[in-house]
Amino acid sequence: MHSINRRTFLAGAAGAGSLALATSWPKALMAQEGPIKIGMIIPLTGATSQFGAAMSAAAKVAVNDVNAAGGINGRKIEVLIEDDQSNPEAAVRAARKLIDVDKVVAIGGSYASAVTSAIAPLCYESKTVLFTSSGADSITKTPHQGYIFRTSPTVTLQGTRVGQYALGIGAKNMFFLGPQTPFAQSYIDIISSLFKKAGGTGAGLIYEDKRASYRTEVDQALRANPDVIVLGGYVPDTSVVLKDLYRAGYTGNKVGFSFGVNQVLADGLPPEVSEGTTSLIPSASVDSTAYKTLIDKMQLASLDGYSCQMYDHVILTTLALAHAAAASADGTVARDNVRAISQDDAGEKVTDVAAALKLIAEKKAVNYDGPSGPLEFNSIGDVEGVFFRYEQAQKGKMTLLKVA
Structure with missing residues (x-):
């Protein structure tokens, strides 16, 4: 049984009203209903x-x-940020x-x-859209019926790049060391195959997390x-x-990924311990206007690709809902319109959200590329345009080797 709420009543009233009212009611209704809520689940701790x-x-x-x-x-957006504590249960x-209480239309x-x-x-x-920066192919x-969009490269792609890098520096015998995660065995299989x-x-070797020492595992690897x-x-x-x-x-040689080998790690170790350790990093679109504009607004010299993806998660949701111009702002509406505003053949290429919203209001097609890069998604929701950079710990500082 469906209850009659304010939205249903107004929708019925609009259908029964004049042609002028029927033409204008979605915009008027949306303006009356308060901000559109978007959730963000971010590891602030852990x-x-x-x-x-x-x-x-x-x-x-x-x-x-x-x-x-x-x-x-005319309807504002509100982002509600929750700390996942780097923990699935949290x-x-x-x-x-976010879904049951806050009624968000999407989670980034x-x-x-x-x-x-x-x-x-x-x-x-x-039926809540999920934008994710996780790599596990299984996701x-x-x-998911189209409700998941991944803006980060998959484990398969990241593992392939790490394997190719290691082979490129002359390595012949590889050993993987990592904790139990949804991607650990995939990394072993992908890189070993190469x-x-x-x-x-x-x-x-997959080890138990949160140990004070891994000497036994290291000895086995050696x-x-x-x-x-x-x-x-x-x-x-x-x-x-x-x-x-x-x-x-x-x-x-030691090679890792940006989630484990980064400046935070280098800062916490004596330089001689991290020296020479290389990291593969999903990169932002560092040469783009969108990226340069974002770091200027954040007053930073540079910004990691994951944070750029957070910006794009909010913008993708916004533009998808604006493109739909629907009476209701919900996850299904967002899902059905993400590709309409981000694919290469969607319309005029645009990197500024204000310009994109203006074009959409004028009923013009847009193709949004953000600071994280092109945002074209394949049939299962994986982003297709990605960038990588390679950094190496040198005297305690992560130093750029190359972008590829």
Whole structure:
């Protein structure tokens, strides 16, 4: 049984009114109903919190940009930020609040793959759009019915790039060390396959998280005589692994990912421990006007790709709802219009939300590219245009090697 609420009543009244009223009622109705709420689940604390503060700040800049441009058909947006504590259980509680209590139309953020895997069913079952920066391939292989959009490269792509980099510097024998995550075994399989095809060897070990020492695991890895060790953990456990590798006298190559090997890690270790450790980083579109505008607004010299994605999660939701010009702002409306404002063949390329909203109001098609890069999504919701950069710890500082 469906109850008759204010929205249903007004919709019926509009249908029964004059042609002029019927033409104008969606905009008028939307303006009367208060702000459109968008949720953000961000790791402000815990093992994956190194980008959390910047992520939150970037989302708030997006809100200011949208509202300064008049919002969605005159209706402001509001972003509600929840801390997932780098923990799936806390993320589930946050998602339930955002969906059930706050009635958000979309959730953005969602950084760690374990967090995203936990909240994804809550989102698509409630018909709430989920924008995620997680890499685990399994996330978009769920029966999400189009409600998930990934703005970060997949584990398959990241693992392939790390493997290719390691082979490119002459490594022959690879060993992966990382905690149990939704992507750990995938990394082992992907990178090992590349090494075996190149005539080398590949193996791995998945360890228990939050240990004071991984010397046993390090010794097991070193028995395989690797000339490259791939670090698949987050900052806390990767720091411990690097200390144990240093104590064990390992002098070979070390390669990791931005969630574990970054300036936060380098700051917390003696320079000689992190020295030479390379990191693969999903990069923002650093040469774009959108990126340069965002870092100017945030008063920063540079910004990580994940925080740029947070900005884009808010803007994608906004433009999708504006494009629909529907009486109701809900997850299904957002889902059905994301591609209409972001695909390469969608319309005029635009990087500024105010310009995009103006074009949409004029019934013109737009193709939004943000500070994180092009935002064209394939059939299962994975972004197709991505950038990477490679950085290396040198004397305690992460130093750019190349962008590719």
